[in-house]
Amino acid sequence: MIEFLQNIASDVADLLMPRLCPVCGTVLSPHERDLCTKCLAELPRTQLHLRHNNVMEQLFAGKTPIERATGYFWYERDNRYSQILQSIKYRNRPMMGMRLAERFAREINADGFFSGIDALIPIPLHSSKLAKRGYNQSEYIAKGMARATGLPAINAVAAAQPHSTQTRKGIYARYLNTRGIFSLPNSEELEGKHVLVVDDVVTTGATLLSCAEMLHREVGDIKISLATLAVARLE
Numbered sequence: 001m002i003e004f005l006q007n008i009a010s011d012v013a014d015l016l017m018p019r020l021c022p023v024c025g026t027v028l029s030p031h032e033r034d035l036c037t038k039c040l041a042e043l044p045r046t047q048l049h050l051r052h053n054n055v056m057e058q059l060f061a062g063k064t065p066i067e068r069a070t071g072y073f074w075y076e077r078d079n080r081y082s083q084i085l086q087s088i089k090y091r092n093r094p095m096m097g098m099r100l101a102e103r104f105a106r107e108i109n110a111d112g113f114f115s116g117i118d119a120l121i122p123i124p125l126h127s128s129k130l131a132k133r134g135y136n137q138s139e140y141i142a143k144g145m146a147r148a149t150g151l152p153a154i155n156a157v158a159a160a161q162p163h164s165t166q167t168r169k170g171i172y173a174r175y176l177n178t179r180g181i182f183s184l185p186n187s188e189e190l191e192g193k194h195v196l197v198v199d200d201v202v203t204t205g206a207t208l209l210s211c212a213e214m215l216h217r218e219v220g221d222i223k224i225s226l227a228t229l230a231v232a233r234l235e
């Protein structure tokens with residue numbers, strides 16, 4: 001019920017606020033939903049799902065078994081497209097995340113990316129962060145993918161500790177910082193499944209790695225793939 005109200009609140013906010021493209025700032029026309037036509041066409045799509053052993057998969061190579069990994073668009077901090085993530089995470093626009101994820105999933109589903117996948121699992125947000133933000137953006141992204149594919153989105157993973165802010169930490173420190181932050185309350189429901197773990201952005205891969213390691217530890221027979229809306233280009 002709360003979620004239903006949040007969706008309505010978000011839709012109402014969409015109607016009341018001037019509808020601007022978060023990327024270029026132009027006013028959206030009635031048929032444009034989240035991004036203007038030009039920015040959507042020029043979205044720097046990674047197309048990583050078409051490449052075997054792609055740069056996102058390489059983040060996990062030799063660390064934990066991953067079937068495949070992809071993300072919708074490249075994320076660069078100073079690039080105007082980074083504003084999409086800012087809106088989804090910090091400007092109360094989770095529905096935008098859901099709709100973009102739905103579009104993303106339709107695009108990669110056409111190439112067979114979801115073949116064999118049984119369920120979508122969003123990276124959880126610790127309850128203290130959830131209370132502050134009011135929503136988990138990854139949950140909305142998973143829901144958008146569920147809409148496009150008909151696959152179930154399951155909140156199977158729990159966040160045991162809050163993530164601390166990671167932006168100033170090195171890669172190894174980030175990894176240590178994310179170890180043990182996830183738990184799986186009911187491991188049986190994932191037994192024998194191929195799950196797609198979903199997050200808003202992948203940077204070093206520390207968060208997704210921590211989650212994937214935990215899933216491999218807790219579930220005897222599981223296949224794991226990964227999908228994010230954005231993939232950071234590491235300098």
Ligand SMILES: [Zn+2]
Nearest residue numbers: 021024036039
């Ligand atoms: Zn635009």
